[in-house]
Amino acid sequence: MDYEFKKIEKKWQERWNEAKAYKASEDRSKPKFYCLEMYPYPSGKLHMGHVRNYSIGDVLARFKRRNGFNVLYPMGYDAMGLPAENAAIQKNIHPREWTLNCIELMKEQQHQMGFSYDWDRMVSTCLPEYYKWNQWIFIQFFKNDLAYKKKVPINWCKKCGTVLANEQVIDGLCWRCDTEVEEKELEQWLFNIRKYADELLDSLDDLKEWPEKVKLMQKNWIGKSVGTEIIFQVTDSELIIPAFTTRPDTLFGVTYLLMAAEHPMIPELIENSPEKEKIDTFIAKTKKKSRIDRLADTQDKDGIFTGRYFNHPLTGEKFPIFVADYVLMDYGTGAVMAVPAHDQRDFEFAKKFDLPIRVVITPDKDNPLRVEEMEEAYVDPGMVVNSDKFDGMTNENAKKAITNELKSKGLGDFSTTYRLRDWLISRQRYWGTPIPIIYCDSCGIVPVPEDDLPVVLPDDVKFTGEGNPLDTSPTFSKAACPECGEPARRETDTMDTFVDSSWYFLRYLSPDDSEKAFDSEKADFWLPVDHYIGGITHAILHLLYARFFIKALRDLGLTKISEPFKRLTTQGMVLNNGEVMSKSKGNVVDPGKLIDKFGTDSIRTFILFAAPPEKEYDWNDDGIFGASRFLNRIWNMVSDNKEILIKYGKSETTYRYETKEEKQLARAIEAATKQVTESIESLHYNTAISGMMELFNELRDFITAVSGFQTNDVQAALVSKGILRLLSLLNPFAPHITEELWEAIGGEGFISLSDWHKYDPSLLATDEITLAVQVNGKVRGQLVVSSDLSEEEIKEQAQQVPNVSKFLNGNIRKIIYVKNRLVNIVV
RNA sequence: GCGAGAGUGGCGGAAUUGGCAGACGCGCUGGAUUUAGGAUCCAGUGGGCUUACGCCUGUGGGGGUUCGAGUCCCCCCUUUCGCACCA
Numbered sequence: 040m041d042y043e044f045k046k047i048e049k050k051w052q053e054r055w056n057e058a059k060a061y062k063a064s065e066d067r068s069k070p071k072f073y074c075l076e077m078y079p080y081p082s083g084k085l086h087m088g089h090v091r092n093y094s095i096g097d098v099l100a101r102f103k104r105r106n107g108f109n110v111l112y113p114m115g116y117d118a119m120g121l122p123a124e125n126a127a128i129q130k131n132i133h134p135r136e137w138t139l140n141c142i143e144l145m146k147e148q149q150h151q152m153g154f155s156y157d158w159d160r161m162v163s164t165c166l167p168e169y170y171k172w173n174q175w176i177f178i179q180f181f182k183n184d185l186a187y188k189k190k191v192p193i194n195w196c197k198k199c200g201t202v203l204a205n206e207q208v209i210d211g212l213c214w215r216c217d218t219e220v221e222e223k224e225l226e227q228w229l230f231n232i233r234k235y236a237d238e239l240l241d242s243l244d245d246l247k248e249w250p251e252k253v254k255l256m257q258k259n260w261i262g263k264s265v266g267t268e269i270i271f272q273v274t275d276s277e278l279i280i281p282a283f284t285t286r287p288d289t290l291f292g293v294t295y296l297l298m299a300a301e302h303p304m305i306p307e308l309i310e311n312s313p314e315k316e317k318i319d320t321f322i323a324k325t326k327k328k329s330r331i332d333r334l335a336d337t338q339d340k341d342g343i344f345t346g347r348y349f350n351h352p353l354t355g356e357k358f359p360i361f362v363a364d365y366v367l368m369d370y371g372t373g374a375v376m377a378v379p380a381h382d383q384r385d386f387e388f389a390k391k392f393d394l395p396i397r398v399v400i401t402p403d404k405d406n407p408l409r410v411e412e413m414e415e416a417y418v419d420p421g422m423v424v425n426s427d428k429f430d431g432m433t434n435e436n437a438k439k440a441i442t443n444e445l446k447s448k449g450l451g452d453f454s455t456t457y458r459l460r461d462w463l464i465s466r467q468r469y470w471g472t473p474i475p476i477i478y479c480d481s482c483g484i485v486p487v488p489e490d491d492l493p494v495v496l497p498d499d500v501k502f503t504g505e506g507n508p509l510d511t512s513p514t515f516s517k518a519a520c521p522e523c524g525e526p527a528r529r530e531t532d533t534m535d536t537f538v539d540s541s542w543y544f545l546r547y548l549s550p551d552d553s554e555k556a557f558d559s560e561k562a563d564f565w566l567p568v569d570h571y572i573g574g575i576t577h578a579i580l581h582l583l584y585a586r587f588f589i590k591a592l593r594d595l596g597l598t599k600i601s602e603p604f605k606r607l608t609t610q611g612m613v614l615n616n617g618e619v620m621s622k623s624k625g626n627v628v629d630p631g632k633l634i635d636k637f638g639t640d641s642i643r644t645f646i647l648f649a650a651p652p653e654k655e656y657d658w659n660d661d662g663i664f665g666a667s668r669f670l671n672r673i674w675n676m677v678s679d680n681k682e683i684l685i686k687y688g689k690s691e692t693t694y695r696y697e698t699k700e701e702k703q704l705a706r707a708i709e710a711a712t713k714q715v716t717e718s719i720e721s722l723h724y725n726t727a728i729s730g731m732m733e734l735f736n737e738l739r740d741f742i743t744a745v746s747g748f749q750t751n752d753v754q755a756a757l758v759s760k761g762i763l764r765l766l767s768l769l770n771p772f773a774p775h776i777t778e779e780l781w782e783a784i785g786g787e788g789f790i791s792l793s794d795w796h797k798y799d800p801s802l803l804a805t806d807e808i809t810l811a812v813q814v815n816g817k818v819r820g821q822l823v824v825s826s827d828l829s830e831e832e833i834k835e836q837a838q839q840v841p842n843v844s845k846f847l848n849g850n851i852r853k854i855i856y857v858k859n860r861l862v863n864i865v866v
Numbered sequence: 867g868c869g870a871g872a873g874u875g876g877c878g879g880a881a882u883u884g885g886c887a888g889a890c891g892c893g894c895u896g897g898a899u900u901u902a903g904g905a906u907c908c909a910g911u912g913g914g915c916u917u918a919c920g921c922c923u924g925u926g927g928g929g930g931u932u933c934g935a936g937u938c939c940c941c942c943c944u945u946u947c948g949c950a951c952c953a
Binding site: 041251252255256259260262264266282283284285286297340363364365366367369370371374375376377378382383384385456457458575578579645648649650651654655656657659661662663664665666667668669671672675723725726728729730731732733736743809810811812813815816817818821841842852853854855857860861863864865 | 867869870871872877878879880885886889890891892893903904905906907908919920932933934935946947948949951952953
């Protein structure tokens with residue numbers, strides 16, 4: 040008979056609510072612990088990924104609370120974004136209505152899961168009370184040169200009339216209407232994240248409790264590269280072309296120069312070229328294929344001679360200038376010095392266009408590389424040759440020497456470039472934060488005065504699926520210039536929703552504050568977040584943006600901290616048959632149905648037991664029966680032993696345990712406490728649960744083996760202690776059933792707010808130890824000895840073990856004893 | 867191509883500093899019991915050999931270090947993830 044989980048779970052959720060059991064405040068008498076989960080996009084339905092994410096966090100929050108921490112554990116909704124707008128288009132429902140409805144549904148399911156959030160702190164980013172502060176922060180950024188407007192290339196869908204994010208371009212086509220995406224230049228708003236590139240990179244080292252993998256991904260994304268910028272003089276011209284290189288040591292091996300098709304200097308360079316038309320065609324072709332084909336054929340290099348030459352900065356020699364499709368405008372300077380002997384791409388290009396190849400680095404100076412014999416570029420370190428006065432240097436030394444030479448002649452300098460680009464935040468969409476800017480013909484770009492915030496999203500808009508709905512509002516874009524009062528135009532772009540999520544964890548600290556974005560004092564108290572849990576999918580973008588925000592806010596004097604998240608756990612995805620769960624694949628497992636069938640305690644216990652948090656988990660329905668059975672067995676064990684639990688439950692009496700069974704159970708209780716405690720701390724919830732299962736098995740074995748224990752004070756108290764301990768340890772995982780059983784046996788208050796047990800190491804010690812006895816590393820028998828026996832005696836006894844002696848043959852070379860573990864006899 | 871992980875029973879997964887591989891659960895097999903439930907309880911469960919005590923073998927493959935290797939070192943294979951012409 041299953042216990043009545045539905046009734047019980049509802050009962051305790053209501054009790055916790057009424058008592059505001061998990062409310063957090065700035066109580067300075069206890070150490071603080073900020074436990075944060077990545078807030079969800081409110082799709083309306085919880086999916087298994089959410090269940091896993093929040094179960095991980097909830098166990099931690101409950102554990103820390105019971106260990107004397109003042110725990111802040113909030114929840115909110117990342118409520119702006121495209122799905123709401125699509126719902127508006129498809130179902131003719133306003134995004135706000137759709138979103139708020141979804142939030143209610145989602146919140147209801149989270150309540151059902153029994154997560155111990157402080158719901159009074161809930162935040163929804165789609166409300167003007169929240170996005171007002173996005174706008175306020177934007178204005179602070181704008182005033183401090185962290186937000187600026189610039190013409191940038193973007194993905195443009197003509198049919199939808201909107202910009203697309205890179206992820207929304209699929210095989211060069213618009214994800215929604217399959218129209219070919221154009222590259223276009225548009226005036227867009229950007230955040231100057233590059234200003235923080237160095238700090239974002241360097242302080243990764245301070246994040247000791249982040250997964251290396253995530254830090255590495257961020258490092259690669261920032262892509263810092265140190266080198267030299269060299270100025271190349273165009274022959275018979277005043278024009279100069281700067282090029283960035285990480286290999287200034289190969290400067291004497293340069294035999295041509297390459298420029299990106301988008302390079303702004305090209306029109307001037309080819310102005311008078313007889314081949315102008317051909318070059319233009321090539322450039323047009325290259326620009327068009329950019330994103331689409333560049334990904335497809337990264338091997339085939341193509342280019343065209345511009346008809347122009349440059350003079351080598353140190354030798355004065357004349358070399359040709361090419362336009363090449365593999366040179367990118369948005370990295371470095373958009374121009375590259377080509378060294379075919381020491382760069383594989385240049386090598387291939389030189390072969391194709393029959394350009395000279397000059398060896399300037401060689402691995403062995405007595406036996407230099409021969410161009411004729413080279414089948415690929417030599418890119419490793421070596422000795423400098425054919426480089427005038429730099430010959431004989433190691434190439435590492437030559438990097439500095441050659442750069443210094445260039446520097447002294449005003450032809451170059453040390454330089455650093457980054458792969459990281461500034462963060463483009465403009466979106467031509469409705470359901471986001473309006474960018475608080477007004478364009479005035481006479482005053483230019485003017486921020487909305489802070490007193491006029493928020494700039495609220497208008498309702499008089501049409502959702503047609505084409506263009507920015509904000510442009511359809513007859514009123515929104517009309518505004519008076521804040522400076523001169525003349526009629527002006529309001530910005531209709533909205534912000535990327537990653538802006539919302541870059542600081543929401545600060546808003547939780549004072550969600551109802553109408554005076555400021557967040558309370559700096561509270562931020563100093565609660566931040567950094569002690570443990571942040573979320574999907575690996577956000578390893579780069581969200582986590583990098585949030586780190587950037589905190590640093591920027593710090594420099595604005597609003598917070599003292601430099602890193603928002605102290606410890607990070609990226610939980611693995613929940614798959615189904617090896618595939619991501621998605622509506623289109625029809626393989627979504629609905630947690631709602633499972634809650635209904637098994638109860639939330641079983642689901643929580645199961646999902647945490649199934650695999651360690653960081654690992655992917657391929658969903659399998661069967662396993663959940665195990666968790667459900669486990670809880671039912673505990674329920675029955677408590678019911679069967681109710682009398683002794685009520686009688687001995689609160690007893691503090693300590694007893695001496697005499698029998699083997701008593702000693703074993705007493706020890707198992709402490710061992711489980713130790714294991715569960717340590718496993719939770721290291722987030723190995725699966726082994727924590729197996730530890731509790733072992734304790735249960737020990738209790739069951741004791742109850743079965745020792746008849747009449749109910750009437751024996753020592754034994755009844757021991758069983759009672761064991762069961763209570765089990766409930767206590769289980770509570771963070773299965774909070775409802777444990778509260779109910781706790782109450783049923785006369786426990787006072789909430790078990791979820793009771794003190795966590797410290798294990799007693801003295802009870803862990805045994806007076807008998809079992810050793811494995813090996814001969815030449817192979818286990819041949821076992822030896823049970825008293826724990827105070829000397830090493831000599833143990834070695835002696837080991838030889839007498841029945842199955843061991845026959846392998847000895849009398850010639851023992853060595854005996855190795857590993858304390859409490861084994862004896863290995865080498866013959 | 868570059869970078870970072872991961873390979874353990876039928877399955878999910880355990881294994882302190884190198885120290886009895888397979889904890890715990892699922893599944894499966896056999897048994898008990900029952901107002902038949904995905905119930906409960908007991909026993910078994912890596913492979914091979916053996917009537918049995920036991921023996922051999924076994925953590926992707928191949929070498930090595932060691933009294934002893936899932937764990938450390940070298941080479942290879944498979945696989946997942948990230949980046950992908952970054953000058």
